[in-house]
Amino acid sequence: MRFSHTLSKTPFLAPIMASGSVSGSASLVWFRKGLRIHDNPALEYASKGSKSVYPVFVIDPHYMEPDPNAFSPGSALAGLNRIRFLLESLVDLDLSLKKLGSRLLILKGEPSEVVIRCLKEWDIKKLCFEYDTEPYYQALDKKVKDYASTAGIEVFSPVSHTLFNPVDIIQKNGGRPALSYQSFLKLAGQPSWASSPLSISISSLPPIADVGSCEITEVPTVEELGYRDYEQDELTPFRGGESEALKRLRESISNKEWVANFEKPKGDPSAYAKPATTVLSPYLKTYTNVDLSHHCICILCFVTLPFSPFLISLQFGCLSSRYFYQCLINVYKNVKKHTSPPVSLVGQLLWRDFFYTVAFATPNFDRMKGNRICKQIPWNNDDELLAAWREARTGYPWIDAIMVQLRKWGWMHHLARHCVACFLTRGDLFVHWEKGRDVFERLLIDSDWALNNGNWMWLSCSSFFYQYNRIYSPVSFGKKYDPNGNYIRHFLPVLKDMPKQYIYEPWTAPLSVQTQAKCIIGRDYPKPVVSHDSASKECKRKLGEAYALNQKLNGQVSEDDLKDLRRKLEEDKEQESGSRRQKQKL
Template identity: 50%
Template sequence: MSQRCQRVIHWFRKGLRLHDNPALIEACKDASELYPVFVLDPWFVTNANVGANRWRFLAQTLDDLDKKLQLLNLRLFVVRGNPETELEKLCKKWKITKLTYEVDTEPYAVARDERVGVTMDNLGVSVTTSISHTLYDVHRIVKINGGKAPLTYQSFQTAASRLGPPEQALSSPTVQDLQGCRTPISDTHNKEFGVPTLEDLGVCMTDLGPNLYPGGETEALERMERHLKKVNWICSFEKPKTEPNSLLPSTTVLSPYLKFGCLSSRLFYHKLVNVYKGKKHSQPPVSLMGQVLWREFYYTVAAVTPNFDKMKGNPVCKQIPWQENMDYLNAWKEGRTGYPFIDAVMIQLRREGWIHHLARHAVACFLTRGDLWISWEEGQKEFEKLLLDADWSLNAGNWMWLSASAFFHQYFRVYSPVAFGKKTDPNGDFIRNYIPALKKFPAKYIFEPWKAPTTMQQTAGCIIGKDYPKPIVDHDIVRQQNIQKMAAAYAKSKSSNPDTNKDNIKDLSSKSSKKRQPDDADNGPLKKKKKS
């Protein structure tokens, strides 16, 4: 072991874990004093639109991280304020010689880290960064792809395959790794640097839903291992065949843990490889491994695309003349559209902070090109606020996909707000759970309660238009209108800039779009994409 002579800050941002944390391992190598720091950046409080459930997840994650660090005779130092300012203060106070952290590719983080780098340089503090939030260095994938973002899943896979498998996940540091290293702790540590409570964070406790998915590395690893034991389920997993409206999740719900870095994507990747070994199993894009690669795909494109979370100034995004309609938008947000499947999903989102991927498809399509013709940016903001796993790159990418603004261009394939949910939950148990007013409706009418005879509504104790809203739009009518609007927007986009998104335009089948297309109740974009 090298002589310990460095006083080091390891700056936790994402990567809120001990396992597979190369920047933390680097900090441990030659530190005589090690200070694990998390900065509560006020920019996220004012700009990131964080809801109560996600604040709770973060607080639980930080608490779990602090407990795990204590087992290594370390503590977590939580500070509030501008990262450049706070890190500069701490470096001077603790006479720091080295700073380590995990690379973050989001635009705000890139600009922030450049400023921090200048500050550290002025202080004479060396900086070491490591890539571990993604499977690969996404900029290497871009370079392999000819210096441009791969705009299809297939082109991404081709580029990524040239890098070979991701590096193996690293083990957590041990007490032995830290022999000779200490973290000076004052008696006032908890008061000065303790993990904040929800009250400290200004969270309105009445906004909290049930704590179904506790935050932290401990829960992440336990949840992963529980699912890995279901070998047959993992090998046969196909995302379009899971149930978007089952009362218990039909997927792993590991996404919040990957978003915060409580779970390493590299560890999960290689664990899946080991489960698949020697067995027949499903393949990307619909397999569990396919879901990990979707995450990497969006991270790669987002890292090099200007204004990725906006329509204007975004070179991969179609320019579509969405309408502004606050009544429609608020009805969608609050679960008052009059379409029980859509409303139940939005109520689940607000209450629990998580909804199934295919349920996200349905409500996103409904808000945008399917029914309400409202910009995907509005939906993105609501998901950013309410989802535990709200991830900048994936959130923007998926909203563009579902609105047929980028990546997916078969805009004539529309999710039915009635048939799609009915397929996997014909009795409507999901609706009954989240919309008690409809609980007594028979299965025949629960997805379309406005069609129930008045006497039946009276018997069920729910008059449509009074106790539960009538549909705010007629899906059969607006769907056709919106398809025509999309066709016009596509034609205008193609004529004004024929080279834009040429990698994607080939996915659009103009021949098919001329035919009357049924609602896409059976095939989500992932399944369709597989054929492209």
């Protein structure tokens, strides 16, 4: 089967003929990510030679239950938009499985306990699930695999979420991950499966046998999970699920020019699809009609990034990154010239693998302490500043508008992500990147453990990127793209009548102008929490000192060392302001 079918409406036909085999036994497919039928080796293997297949998804209440103390609607770990996106993906998966004569079995509880109970109850002989490199799944899967091995159950756990097996690449490099993109490219080379067909179509599945005493439910709605009093305008226009992802993918790759010429775009972080109303359906319609060439300037950089459901869908695995890769290569074959990594579309997929690989090889990748590749920096612990950033009241309209978009849409342009991440950490507020990471993780519908942590380290100059003198200006960066401030006016309606010349710095507007615009700074919209000029200078000074300490101690910076550095920085600051006062006296 050649890949040239990709562009046609008919999907590849590499059907798995498995049903009807009477001699087989029962298999369980455990879905976690990889919420798809196409290119799903775990599902394919389970269905081969089994007389019955149980497709299972376990809802962990810890992940889904409403948390009344959270700063926005959602659970402690996931915002409502993220939860909805996941549920939509599950509904779509259930529908697809039903078309194949099966269905998705939803169970609730601690996932390893639930899966082990199912293995016993259903007399499972084969357990199949996608391999996952995240520490959470590594620990979870160990419990389940340990049980399976004592019970004599075969476990099949293929790598199918990324282009490469991170283990292979780390081994090639003598046990250490590449820390730069270029060295990663050299190590990685071509994926082994690049020119062989992926299994992207299944004609039928073996049936589900008796479910015994296990409690099975349908995919719950957000209301059934206990979410009731949320604002309609806080709901994302993005829809989850494999069907939508594949549809969008096919539409996008049918534009060969766009795929071939995709280049690190001069992306416009202020571009957004202007909703006609707050009602969702026309909103969605407007958005899906947006010209992809302008808006799908999607870099997978901060997570996956994209203004497009098919790229967002990589996260939950509604779309296979390998299938996407093959589609892109297929387009490249049919055009005279095309762009290359890091700027090409394939280059974006490789960024994703880059972060997965380094994350897998780095203990404590999601924190500063004990993280070999992370600079030890004396971030402050200012909850007031953090809250101002999180709640879109820093007083910098460009920053606040982006934070509103994050909350409402669960998505913003990658350069917009850069701006707010830089502002929170090394640029202005000097708040710990882990705090910002938590907010993104919860609110982004495309957040991903490896990419999110990697990019927060990148933006905070903790790893990968170290040019801490380059700071995004919370005023001029956005102005470059959107001098009229339309993006700000949209997401911060309180500023909608502020004249163009003050929209990025409304505190500089004369009181008469503020009155005219019906927005008094300090009353209707906050004054800046810090002065960017002095705050950014201060940040550079602290980063310089912290880097020097890291170098001096060869990365072995203890908590006491950081405490000492904090004290020193405070003293220097007082001395400086003291000498400034003296100068003024003289």
